[in-house]
Amino acid sequence: MTRLVNDPAQFADEAIAGFVAANERYVHRVPGGVVRSTAVPDGQVAVVIGGGSGHYPAFGGLVGAGLAHGAAMGNLFASPSTQQIVSVAEAADAGGGIFFTYGNYAGDVLNFDGAQERLLARGIPCKTVTVTDDVVSASPAQKQKRRGIAGDLTVFRSAASAAEAGYDLAGVARIAALANERTRSFGVAFRGCTLPGAEAPLFTVPEGRMAVGLGIHGEPGIDETGIPTADGLAELLVSRLLEEAPDGLGVDGARVVPILNGLGSLKYEEMFVVYRRIAELLERAGIEIIDPHVGEYCTSFDMAGTSLTLFWPDDELAELWEAPVDTPAYRRGSVAPRERATAATVVDDEATGIPPSDDASRSAARDVRRALETIVATVDANVDELGRIDAIAGDGDHGIGMQRGSHAALAAAVVAADAGAGAGTTLGRAADAWSNRAGGTSGALWGVILTAVAERLGDDGTPAASAVAAGVAAGASGVMAHGKAQLGDKTMVDALVPFSARLSDAVGTGATLADAWRVAADAATRAAAATADLVPRMGRARAHGRHSVGTPDPGAHSLALIVTAIGEVLADDRTDDRTDDKEAT
Numbered sequence: 001m002t003r004l005v006n007d008p009a010q011f012a013d014e015a016i017a018g019f020v021a022a023n024e025r026y027v028h029r030v031p032g033g034v035v036r037s038t039a040v041p042d043g044q045v046a047v048v049i050g051g052g053s054g055h056y057p058a059f060g061g062l063v064g065a066g067l068a069h070g071a072a073m074g075n076l077f078a079s080p081s082t083q084q085i086v087s088v089a090e091a092a093d094a095g096g097g098i099f100f101t102y103g104n105y106a107g108d109v110l111n112f113d114g115a116q117e118r119l120l121a122r123g124i125p126c127k128t129v130t131v132t133d134d135v136v137s138a139s140p141a142q143k144q145k146r147r148g149i150a151g152d153l154t155v156f157r158s159a160a161s162a163a164e165a166g167y168d169l170a171g172v173a174r175i176a177a178l179a180n181e182r183t184r185s186f187g188v189a190f191r192g193c194t195l196p197g198a199e200a201p202l203f204t205v206p207e208g209r210m211a212v213g214l215g216i217h218g219e220p221g222i223d224e225t226g227i228p229t230a231d232g233l234a235e236l237l238v239s240r241l242l243e244e245a246p247d248g249l250g251v252d253g254a255r256v257v258p259i260l261n262g263l264g265s266l267k268y269e270e271m272f273v274v275y276r277r278i279a280e281l282l283e284r285a286g287i288e289i290i291d292p293h294v295g296e297y298c299t300s301f302d303m304a305g306t307s308l309t310l311f312w313p314d315d316e317l318a319e320l321w322e323a324p325v326d327t328p329a330y331r332r333g334s335v336a337p338r339e340r341a342t343a344a345t346v347v348d349d350e351a352t353g354i355p356p357s358d359d360a361s362r363s364a365a366r367d368v369r370r371a372l373e374t375i376v377a378t379v380d381a382n383v384d385e386l387g388r389i390d391a392i393a394g395d396g397d398h399g400i401g402m403q404r405g406s407h408a409a410l411a412a413a414v415v416a417a418d419a420g421a422g423a424g425t426t427l428g429r430a431a432d433a434w435s436n437r438a439g440g441t442s443g444a445l446w447g448v449i450l451t452a453v454a455e456r457l458g459d460d461g462t463p464a465a466s467a468v469a470a471g472v473a474a475g476a477s478g479v480m481a482h483g484k485a486q487l488g489d490k491t492m493v494d495a496l497v498p499f500s501a502r503l504s505d506a507v508g509t510g511a512t513l514a515d516a517w518r519v520a521a522d523a524a525t526r527a528a529a530a531t532a533d534l535v536p537r538m539g540r541a542r543a544h545g546r547h548s549v550g551t552p553d554p555g556a557h558s559l560a561l562i563v564t565a566i567g568e569v570l571a572d573d574r575t576d577d578r579t580d581d582k583e584a585t
């Protein structure tokens with residue numbers, strides 16, 4: 001558990017502030033994360049990593065000479081937002097393009113891809129390789145779906161070494177893909193982690209038992225066994241990873257970098273006892289061990305557990321591996337002193353003025369604010385329940401993510417509306433704030449939905465019911481385009497698509513917004529409940545499909561609760577009159 005907390009909601013920000021204060025030799029803070037505080041030669045490819053907080057030394061602790069140029073740092077276990085990643089990448093850019101690499105998680109992919117799109121549109125070349133080292137998270141045939149765990153380090157370090165050696169963007173991407181292809185990990189856990197302010201661990205393992213195949217966000221294990229001896233654990237880890245040696249590589253005579261990673265509260269001495277046997281087993285298999293690592297490289301808050309990574313470098317990777325590294329949490333060899341960088345570029349997309357609006361739209365902005373107040377109240381009332389159902393197959397953060405997002409959205413809407421913004425701008429600011437503060441998959445997707453609706457509301461005139469319905473429809477298409485989920489994949493799409501379809505139908509046949517919304521919300525509620533029977537095929541829940549049958553998808557459930565609550569407010573209002581007026585025009 002976490003004993004030292006001020007306000008749990010501020011924990012990640014305060015930890016980043018303290019980390020930067022303690023490591024100014026290495027890093028500068030920029031909006032959304034950190035970049036190197038040492039100079040980078042012009043034209044060098046910038047390696048930008050990132051992910052949620054709670055995994056130290058991943059990700060900020062790995063920024064420095066010979067490793068990452070910047071790290072986007074999200075909230076606890078939540079992906080950084082698109083805007084945060086863009087801000088870090090722009091500050092890290094040295095003119096050679098941006099190379100993104102991070103663990104393969106849905107929320108991170110969504111936000112990093114979004115950032116890459118924005119940067120490409122601004123003329124900054126970018127490439128991405130996601131890390132997929134965790135062998136239990138998908139079968140060998142579906143390797144590209146595997147999640148990233150401690151193998152992040154080998155991919156990050158190989159890519160960064162190539163960048164420092166003067167490889168161009170395509171060359172860095174090639175090296176990273178090769179390193180990823182030659183990295184495999186496998187882990188176990190004895191106790192789940194407890195996030196700051198949380199009452200209970202994200203998952204529990206019965207006393208004396210061990211979860212096999214843990215994820216670094218507290219995703220529960222794939223299997224459970226009794227806790228073996230230290231030697232027994234070494235044998236389990238090594239045998240499973242030798243079965244998965246990269247394609248076409250013989251084990252006998254191979255060169256391997258082993259990384260025994262602590263997940264957060266395992267003693268170094270315990271890991272050394274295990275490593276002693278791992279080294280014996282690798283040598284017995286005819287493997288030449290180079291540069292072994294035993295320590296904490298990617299943690300899961302205070303989880304008790306460990307993972308073994310085997311990295312199988314070819315000649316080129318082995319040579320790149322020799323380059324020295326000096327970062328706050330990771331040092332190898334000796335790096336010559338580097339010049340200090342001048343202050344990092346600070347990007348602030350929010351500092352733009354409020355566009356003009358008319359009275360009718362400013363009045364609609366007050367309705368937007370009321371809708372957001374309703375969302376906040378609904379999320380607050382259900383925060384524990386949403387966390388609980390997300391913990392069954394996901395990582396347990398859906399309640400807190402929705403809470404952070406909706407509160408930030410309301411705060412931004414109040415500021416915008418008070419400054420005279422129309423409905424579109426008010427909701428647009430709320431959408432950005434939601435995705436920035438919530439992080440995670442659902443935060444990014446709620447940002448997409450609200451942005452689409454905001455665009456249809458505009459800043460002139462009273463929005464028509466048809467504009468609202470068209471905005472929701474555009475939001476549903478946007479969610480599917482960004483998240484790539486289809487109906488039946490057990491995601492919020494399963495509630496959003498029927499909601500949108502019924503809303504458009506009813507509005508199209510002349511119903512008032514309040515009436516159409518009620519019909520649509522009922523459809524969303526039924527559809528969300530029906531997701532209980534489905535097996536997830538997207539997002540973090542995918543690896544734990546069978547655990548979730550019988551429980552609805554958290555994102556679909558929260559969406560149904562929210563649209564139902566908004567429907568009640570619309571029914572209480574006399575918005576019907578207004579909608580009729582507009583449709584008559």
Ligand code: ADP
Pocket residue numbers: 078079106107390394395396397398399401402439440441442443445479483484485490491492493538539540553554555556
């Ligand atoms: P995270 O998965 O990053 O922890 P949350 O826990 O806040 O984010 O949200 C999880 C919800 O996000 C899921 O229940 C699901 O409804 C939704 N989700 C996850 N992946 C996708 C996707 N690819 N497309 C649509 N919705 C998704």
Ligand code: MG
Pocket residue numbers: 390394395396397398440540
């Ligand atoms: Mg989650």
